[in-house]
Amino acid sequence: MNILNIFQIFIGFIGLVALAIPFSDNIKQINYKYIFYGILAQIFLALILLKVPLVIDAFEILGNGVFVLQQATQEGASFLFGFAPAEGAPAYRSLLETFAFGVLPYIIVMSCISAILWYWGVLPFIVNMLSKACQKLFNIGGPVGLGAAANVFIGQVEAPLLIKPYLKTLTNKELLILMTAGMATVAGSVMVALISILEVSFADVNLIQHFITASVLSVPAAIMYANIMIPSNSVTDFNESKTPKIYKSTMDAITRGTSDGANVAVSVGTILITVLALVYIVNAFLGMIGAQLGFDLSIEIILGFVFAPIAWLMGIPWSEAIISGELLGVKTALNEFIAYPALANLEDGLLSDKSKLITFYGLCGFANLSSVGILISGMGAMAPERKQDLVDVSFKALIAATLASCMTGLVVGLLI
Numbered sequence: 001m002n003i004l005n006i007f008q009i010f011i012g013f014i015g016l017v018a019l020a021i022p023f024s025d026n027i028k029q030i031n032y033k034y035i036f037y038g039i040l041a042q043i044f045l046a047l048i049l050l051k052v053p054l055v056i057d058a059f060e061i062l063g064n065g066v067f068v069l070q071q072a073t074q075e076g077a078s079f080l081f082g083f084a085p086a087e088g089a090p091a092y093r094s095l096l097e098t099f100a101f102g103v104l105p106y107i108i109v110m111s112c113i114s115a116i117l118w119y120w121g122v123l124p125f126i127v128n129m130l131s132k133a134c135q136k137l138f139n140i141g142g143p144v145g146l147g148a149a150a151n152v153f154i155g156q157v158e159a160p161l162l163i164k165p166y167l168k169t170l171t172n173k174e175l176l177i178l179m180t181a182g183m184a185t186v187a188g189s190v191m192v193a194l195i196s197i198l199e200v201s202f203a204d205v206n207l208i209q210h211f212i213t214a215s216v217l218s219v220p221a222a223i224m225y226a227n228i229m230i231p232s233n234s235v236t237d238f239n240e241s242k243t244p245k246i247y248k249s250t251m252d253a254i255t256r257g258t259s260d261g262a263n264v265a266v267s268v269g270t271i272l273i274t275v276l277a278l279v280y281i282v283n284a285f286l287g288m289i290g291a292q293l294g295f296d297l298s299i300e301i302i303l304g305f306v307f308a309p310i311a312w313l314m315g316i317p318w319s320e321a322i323i324s325g326e327l328l329g330v331k332t333a334l335n336e337f338i339a340y341p342a343l344a345n346l347e348d349g350l351l352s353d354k355s356k357l358i359t360f361y362g363l364c365g366f367a368n369l370s371s372v373g374i375l376i377s378g379m380g381a382m383a384p385e386r387k388q389d390l391v392d393v394s395f396k397a398l399i400a401a402t403l404a405s406c407m408t409g410l411v412v413g414l415l416i
Contacts, residue, residue, distance in 0.1 A: 009315055016403055016410060020225050023396055029232075031231060034137075034224055037138065037220075038220045038225075041137055042221055050209075050213060059208060059212070063209070066195060069113070070192070073106050076109070080101075099272070100269055104265040106193040107190060108264075110190075113257070114187075115254065118153075119249070126152075128149075130152065131145040132145070134148060134223055138227060140174070140177065140223065141235040142237050143166040143238060144163070147163045148178060152188075152215045152216055153188045154188065155182075156183060156187065157182075158246075158260060159178070159181075161382065168383045168385055171232060171236065172389050172393055173230035175390060176396055176400070180223075180226050181222040183365055183366045183367040184401040185218050185366070186366065189261055189264060190336075191208065194211070194340055195208065195211070197341055200344070201345075202344075218404045221404035221408055271370050272335075275335065283298045286298050286299065304322045304326030308321040311324035314413060317352075327339050327359055328402075332367060332398075333368065334368060335370060335371075336366065339363050343359060358412065358413040361405065361412050363405070364408070368398075376394055
């Protein structure tokens with residue numbers, strides 16, 4: 001690593017923090033100790049998750065488990081949707097090769113398995129450890145610590161369900177932490193679906209390791225940014241010693257997990273249809289304007305220039321920053337299910353392997369406009385009296401979650 005790289009990384013840490021400060025409710029009350037703790041926690045966790053041999057071996061086992069899960073999902077999906085053409089008939093595209101029937105089933109199966117592991121106590125054990133660490137580092141209460149940490153494994157709407165009785169009493173800062181953590185991470189059910197999209201382009205990379213690392217690292221970053229935007233010392237804590245439960249039995253976990261996964265899959269599929277249609281319409285108009293002006297113009301090109309400086313702050317060379325910035329912009333304005341395939345389909349040489357991996361981390365999260373609506377409606381249904389407060393902090397949450405994922409990309413780039 002040369003002097004220019006060190007300088008870029010140093011400016012990156014300062015710049016990604018500085019971008020959040022103008023959105024703070026009270027700049028004078030920002031506790032910079034929590035910023036230091038947040039960055040330090042990210043570096044420490046990254047070292048453990050990416051460099052400790054025992055952890056790397058564990059991720060190898062998880063990777064093999066994901067392969068088995070993919071095979072099992074294909075077995076179930078092929079029973080419903082996959083059929084071969086009759087002998088002598090013309091070849092056609094199998095339904096299992098499409099996004100709807102080849103990718104979305106992973107969300108349903110993984111959601112069911114996550115629910116089972118949650119009821120059996122496997123995931124709560126891991127989440128509680130992360131939650132307690134966050135509580136001590138950032139002076140946050142048990143409910144919001146649990147809700148934020150749970151986003152590593154379960155969805156952004158499912159995580160607040162764990163602390164549903166407390167939503168009505170949480171402060172706006174605590175609501176901001178929950179929303180930011182929800183949008184800065186990727187649920188386990190979606191991870192497997194994204195792995196199926198990326199596994200060809202990242203053949204030599206343990207994708208499950210990087211997805212879990214990205215989500216774990218983004219939790220302290222999310223809390224750090226929420227502390228910047230709403231600096232407050234109010235803490236809401238549990239009234240009882242036991243963590244609230246969400247499933248009554250293994251069968252309840254199977255049925256509800258499957259149902260929740262189906263809802264997420266349908267939501268993802270329908271949002272993709274409308275978003276891609278709208279993008280096509282807007283790009284058609286921008287293309288006509290660009291043709292009149294004598295240059296290419298599209299949403300992707302505009303977003304590339306807007307997000308290029310942020311990509312540079314993440315540690316990506318300026319010669320590649322516009323390409324990476326375009327992907328970051330697509331993910332923020334549209335969603336990760338559009339940005340990740342675009343990353344996978346990039347022409348060779350446009351991004352170096354290191355820049356690809358940093359961009360991969362920057363894209364890991366639900367921070368987009370549609371997620372804002374999903375969170376407001378989902379959490380608002382759990383605590384109707386707080387809906388206006390959720391609306392009030394939603395824009396801050398979108399900015400904070402986007403910056404949290406970018407900070408995670410910077411930290412990982414430092415260790416590659």
